[in-house]
Amino acid sequence: xxxxxxxxxxxxxxxxxxxxxxxxxxxxxxxxxxxxxxxxxxxxxxxxxxxxxxxxxxxxxxxxxxxxxxxxxxxxxxxxxxx
Numbered sequence: 001x002x003x004x005x006x007x008x009x010x011x012x013x014x015x016x017x018x019x020x021x022x023x024x025x026x027x028x029x030x031x032x033x034x035x036x037x038x039x040x041x042x043x044x045x046x047x048x049x050x051x052x053x054x055x056x057x058x059x060x061x062x063x064x065x066x067x068x069x070x071x072x073x074x075x076x077x078x079x080x081x082x083x
Contacts, residue, residue: 004054008046015040019052023066033076038065053081 019037028034035041039049053059064078 003081004050007077008040008050010041010077011040011050011074012043012046014073014077015067018071021070023070031047036070039067042046050081053078 001076015036019035019041021036022033024033028038038045040046049063053063059082064075068075068078
């Protein structure tokens, strides 16, 4: 639980400047593209996204690869979190 909290806070804080970056090819039900802020805009959203990653439910193509494309440093958080 502590690791999840630390990862969530690191990602929310680190991605603050990029929260409006659209993730190509990821259609939102509202007819727009998902943004980084949809996944890591605040701590509750980050917890939900990290839960999705933890359960391995479309974590690679749905979350990690699109975000790592725009912010490669996030792999330093995602990889230890998975392992």
